[in-house]
C-alpha cells in the first residue's frame with residue numbers, strides 16, 4: 001500500500017510538472033513580430049571591448065558589393081550565416097556597394113527593397129550572436145572625385161545610419177572601404193570627409209561603433225595619416241593586409257598584367273617572411289597605443305591560385321599575429337576566390353579553416 005501511495009505521488013508530481021510547463025510555455029514565447037534585440041546603448045561604449053566582439057570573422061565578399069547580388073557568383077544564404085556561427089566565428093563584415101542601389105543625384109534615395117534584403121542578412125547574423133560590420137564598398141565615383149560626390153556619400157550615411165539607428169550595438173558601420181584614387185597622397189581630404197560623415201552618423205547613432213581606415217586602400221603603413229576626432233571614443237581604426245602582394249594576388253585578374261607571372265610564388269614562413277608581417281603590425285600597434293584606439297584587420301587573404309600549404313601558413317601567421325596584439329580580424333572572404341568555404345561541396349576548406357580557427 002505504502003509503495004502504491006508513493007508511486008501515485010511520483011506520477012502526480014511528474015504530471016503536474018509537465019502540465020505547468022505546458023500551460024506556462026506559450027507565455028514565455030515572445031510574440032512573433034516582437035523585436036528580439038536590445039536597443040542601442042544610451043552611453044558611450046568601450047571601443048576596445050566592442051572591437052573584441054569582432055574577434056575572428058569573415059567577409060561576405062563578392063555578394064552585395066557586386067552590382068546585383070549573384071552577379072559575381074554568390075548569393076548569401078541563411079545557411080551560410082548559420083555555418084559561420086556554428087564554426088565559432090564571432091562576426092561578419094558585409095561589403096556593400098550602396099551607390100548602385102541609390103539614385104545618383106539628390107536626394108540619392110536608397111532602394112527600399114535593397115534595404116530589406118540587407119536588414120534580413122543583418123538580423124539573421126545578429127540573432128545568431130554574430131557582430132556585423134556594415135561597410136560601404138566600391139564607391140568608384142567618390143574615389144575618383146571626392147569633392148563632386150561628397151554629398152552622395154553623406155546622403156548615403158544619413159539614410160543608412162537613420163535606418164539602423166535602433167539596431168543593437170553589435171552592428172558597426174564602416175564609412176568607406178579602401179579610400180584610394182584622389183584620396184591617395186591627400187589624407188587631409190579623406191580625414192575631413194570621414195569626419196563629416198561621422199558627424200552625420202552621430203546625430204542618430206551617438207555611440208555606435210564606427211570603423212575608419214586610412215588612404216591607399218587601407219594600407220597598414222598609412223595608418224599614421226589617420227586623423228580621427230579626439231573626442232569621439234566609439235571609433236575603431238582599420239587596415240587591410242595582403243603582403244607580399246605577389247604571393248596573395250598571384251594570378252588575380254584584377255591585380256594587373258603581371259599577376260600571372262607571380263604564379264607559383266610560395267610563402268614558406270621563414271623567419272624573415274614572418275618578421276616582415278609582425279614588424280608592420282608592431283608599427284601599427286605603436287600608433288594605436290599612442291592614440292588609444294583599437295585596431296581591426298578588416299581584410300586579409302591569399303587568392304586560390306596560391307598553393308594550399310602556403311595559404312595555410314600565411315593565413316595562420318597573420319591571424320595569430322593579430323590575436324597576440326589584440327587586433328580583431330575578418331578574413332577575406334567566405335565563399336568566392338579566396339573562400340574558406342566551398343559552396344559547390346557545401347563544406348569548409350579544412351586547411352584554411354584550421355588556419356583561421358586552430
Ligand code: BGC
Pocket residue numbers: 137177178299332
Ligand atoms: C576588393 C575585392 C578584392 C579583394 C582582394 C577587396 O577590397 O573589394 O574585389 O577581391 O579586396 O583584392
